[in-house]
Amino acid sequence: MSDLMQGFTFPGIRTRVVFGSGTLSRVGEEIEALGRSRALVLSTPPQADAAGTLAGDLGGLSAGTFTEATMHTPIEVTEAAMEAYKTAGADCVVSFGGGSTIGLGKAIATRTGADHVAIPTTYAGSEMTDVLGETVDGEKTTRRDASIRPETVIYDVDTTLTLPVGMTVTSSLNAISHGIEALYAEDRNPILSQMAVEAMRVFKRSLHRVTEDPQNRAARTDVLYGAWLCSTALGYVSMALHHKLAHVIGGSFGMPHAETHAILLPHTTGFNAAATAELLAPVAEIFGGSVGGGLWDFAKRAGAPLRLRDLGLSEADLDRAAEIATRAPYPNPRPFDRHDIRNLLQAAWEGSRPEGE
Numbered sequence: 001m002s003d004l005m006q007g008f009t010f011p012g013i014r015t016r017v018v019f020g021s022g023t024l025s026r027v028g029e030e031i032e033a034l035g036r037s038r039a040l041v042l043s044t045p046p047q048a049d050a051a052g053t054l055a056g057d058l059g060g061l062s063a064g065t066f067t068e069a070t071m072h073t074p075i076e077v078t079e080a081a082m083e084a085y086k087t088a089g090a091d092c093v094v095s096f097g098g099g100s101t102i103g104l105g106k107a108i109a110t111r112t113g114a115d116h117v118a119i120p121t122t123y124a125g126s127e128m129t130d131v132l133g134e135t136v137d138g139e140k141t142t143r144r145d146a147s148i149r150p151e152t153v154i155y156d157v158d159t160t161l162t163l164p165v166g167m168t169v170t171s172s173l174n175a176i177s178h179g180i181e182a183l184y185a186e187d188r189n190p191i192l193s194q195m196a197v198e199a200m201r202v203f204k205r206s207l208h209r210v211t212e213d214p215q216n217r218a219a220r221t222d223v224l225y226g227a228w229l230c231s232t233a234l235g236y237v238s239m240a241l242h243h244k245l246a247h248v249i250g251g252s253f254g255m256p257h258a259e260t261h262a263i264l265l266p267h268t269t270g271f272n273a274a275a276t277a278e279l280l281a282p283v284a285e286i287f288g289g290s291v292g293g294g295l296w297d298f299a300k301r302a303g304a305p306l307r308l309r310d311l312g313l314s315e316a317d318l319d320r321a322a323e324i325a326t327r328a329p330y331p332n333p334r335p336f337d338r339h340d341i342r343n344l345l346q347a348a349w350e351g352s353r354p355e356g357e
C-alpha cells in the first residue's frame with residue numbers, strides 16, 4: 001500500500017509567521033495585534049545589546065529586558081525572569097535569540113498565560129514547537145503543551161548575519177535533523193514531508209554559500225527559510241532515534257546541543273535509511289549517493305565537527321549512552337537493540353563515513 005493510501009492527519013499550523021529582511025521593525029505591531037501592550041524582551045548575555053536596542057525601538061510597548069537566558073532553561077533562571085516579568089507589569093514576552101532564549105520565553109508563557117513573540121536568531125527550531133525542556137537540580141525534563149507554543153514568530157534574516165560560521169553549520173544540521181525525522185515519522189503527513197524536502201534542497205543549495213560569505217543575505221535568507229520549514233516539521237510530528245540519541249548525549253553527558261546533533265545525523269540517518277529507503281529517497285537524491293554518506297560529505301564540506309570524541313565524550317561513556325538510549329522503547333522505523341546503538345555511537349565517536357545502506 002502506498003504511503004498516501006494509509007491516510008494521514010494534518011494538524012494545521014497554529015503559529016503566525018512573519019518572514020523577511022527588516023521584519024524586526026514589525027515587532028511592535030505584532031504585539032498590538034495580539035492585544036498586548038507591555039513586552040519583556042528576553043536574550044542571553046551575549047545578545048543583551050541587541051535586546052536593549054529592540055526594547056528601545058519598542059518605546060512604550062517595552063516593559064524592559066531580562067538578558068540572563070541560558071542553555072537548558074534552568075528553573076532558577078526562569079524564577080528570576082518571572083520576578084522581572086511581574087515587577088515590570090509585563091503582559092507578554094519577546095524572545096530574541098536561539099533555542100535557549102526561546103525556551104525561557106516558553107517557560108514564562110506557560111506559567112503566566114503571556115503571549116510570546118519569538119525572534120529566532122539560530123536555526124535550532126524551538127520557535128514553532130509546543131515542547132519545553134527545563135532543568136531542575138541538573139536534571140532535564142521535557143514536556144509538551146499547547147500553552148508552550150509561541151503565538152507569533154518573526155524571522156528577520158538581518159538578525160542572523162552575526163551568527164558565527166561554526167554555529168551556522170551545526171545549527172543548520174540540527175535543523176536538517178528535524179526535517180529528516182519528519183520524513184519517516186509515525187504520524188507523518190504529506191504537507192510537512194513536502195516542507196521537509198524543500199528544506200533539504202534549500203540547505204544543500206545555500207549552506208556552503210553562507211560559509212564562504214557569512215554576510216551573503218540571499219544565502220542567509222534561504223537558510224533561515226529552511227530553518228522555518230524544519231522547525232515546523234519538529235513542531236507537528238514526532239521525532240525518533242536521532243532526537244533520542246541527541247537528547248541522551250546532550251542531557252546525560254553535557255555535550256553541546258547543536259554539535260551533538262550535527263555529528264550524529266549522518267549515522268542515525270544512515271541507520272534508519274536501511275528501513276526507509278523510499279521515504280528518504282529525496283534525501284539521497286539531494287545529498288547524493290547513500291543517505292548517511294551523502295550527509296556526512298555535506299557536513300564535512302561545510303566544516304562541521306564529525307567526531308563525538310572531539311566534543312570530549314570518552315569512549316568509556318559509549319556503553320552507558322547505549323544503555324540509557326535503549327532503556328525505554330520508543331517508535332523508530334528500524335528496530336534496534338543495544339548492540340546496534342553501541343555500534344552506531346562508536347562510528348559517530350570515531351567520525352567514520354557511514355557506508356552503503
Ligand code: NAD
Nearest residue numbers: 044072098099100121122124125126129131159160162163
Ligand atoms: P543557544 O540559544 O544556546 O545559542 C548559542 C549561543 O549563540 C548563545 O550564546 C547565543 O547568545 C548566541 N547566538 C544566538 N544567535 C546569535 C546570532 N544571530 N549572532 C550571534 N550570536 C548568537 O543555542 P541553540 O542551538 O539555538 O539552542 C539550543 C537550546 O535550545 C537547547 O537547550 C535545546 O534543548 C533547545 N531547543 C529546544 C527545542 C524545543 O522545541 N523545545 C528545539 C530546539 C532546541
